[in-house]
Amino acid sequence: MKKNALVFATFLALLSACGSGGPPPPDWKTDAADLIERYKKHALLGENVLAERYFQQAVAATGGAGRVAETARLWLVRCATRRAMLIDDACAEYAELAAVEPVAANDAAYHRFITLAWTNLDPSSLPAQHRDFLRAAPETRPATLEKIADPLSRLLAASLLVMRKEATQQSLAVATETASAQGWRQPLLTYLKLQAEQAVQRGDREEAARLARRIALVEQSLSTPR
Numbered sequence: 428m429k430k431n432a433l434v435f436a437t438f439l440a441l442l443s444a445c446g447s448g449g450p451p452p453p454d455w456k457t458d459a460a461d462l463i464e465r466y467k468k469h470a471l472l473g474e475n476v477l478a479e480r481y482f483q484q485a486v487a488a489t490g491g492a493g494r495v496a497e498t499a500r501l502w503l504v505r506c507a508t509r510r511a512m513l514i515d516d517a518c519a520e521y522a523e524l525a526a527v528e529p530v531a532a533n534d535a536a537y538h539r540f541i542t543l544a545w546t547n548l549d550p551s552s553l554p555a556q557h558r559d560f561l562r563a564a565p566e567t568r569p570a571t572l573e574k575i576a577d578p579l580s581r582l583l584a585a586s587l588l589v590m591r592k593e594a595t596q597q598s599l600a601v602a603t604e605t606a607s608a609q610g611w612r613q614p615l616l617t618y619l620k621l622q623a624e625q626a627v628q629r630g631d632r633e634e635a636a637r638l639a640r641r642i643a644l645v646e647q648s649l650s651t652p653r
Contacts, residue, residue: 456497459488463501467508467579471606473613473649496531499524503534507541511583512614515590518542541583543591556580565591569598578605582614589621596625616645 462485469478482505489497499521506518521538524530536552539545540561550558557580560571569588575581585602588594599622606615619642626635 453492455488455492455494459485459497459501462488463504466505470508471512471579471609471611471613473616495524495528496534499528499530500534503538503541507537507583508579510541510590511579511586513586513589513617541587543587554580557584560584565593568593569595572598572601578609581605582611586614599625612645612649616642616649619645 462481465481466478466485469475469481472478482501485501486498489501502521502524503518506516506521509516518538518541525535525538533552533554536548537554539548540553540557545561548561550561553561556575556577560568560575563571572581572585572588575584582602582605585594585598585605588598589602599618603615603618603622606612606618619638623635623638623642626632626638
């Protein structure tokens with residue numbers, strides 16, 4: 428609960444950029460911060476219809492205030508969440524908005540990070556949890572995953588390794604267990620299937636069967652109404 432409150436407060440601060448001791452933020456800011464967290468939760472659970480509803484409501488909150496940069500940030504969060512689930516989102520909506528309205532430098536850097544435009548990208552411009560990951564050499568980068576404390580940030584980093592074809596068997600295992608520990612069914616199913624494919628390729632029948640049992644459980648959960 429404390430962690431969720433911290434995430435909510437951090438996103439709200441990014442949207443509002445207001446100092447402490449001032450007036451409370453207007454409703455559109457608190458609504459957008461709450462709704463984007465709900466989007467992330469349900470997207471990671473594989474509840475796509477509900478997730479999309481919350482996301483569109485978040486966009487309506489910032490859009491209703493005529494805030495282009497804040498709306499762009501919502502699309503950036505959506506893109507990062509989808510890429511953490513190994514969905515190859517091109518972040519086109521963020522790019523379109525950023526082309527017509529100045530956006531924060533750290534947002535622009537984060538966009539480059541999640542879309543793999545890493546050439547000459549300054550690690551210090553990224554959120555702290557991804558700086559050492561980006562600084563690491565390609566061959567040592569998978570080993571840095573377990574040092575990323577935030578689960579979603581760790582899962583995003585693992586997914587970017589897969590997209591860059593730098594993932595190892597161990598980094599897939601880290602991603603799988605990160606998703607499993609959080610109960611994030613959508614990325615968990617994807618990573619279990621990736622591991623199962625590798626097990627089949629290695630001829631490891633026992634491991635493939637173990638993963639198949641886990642896959643069946645997750646698929647059953649996804650098909651059960653909540």
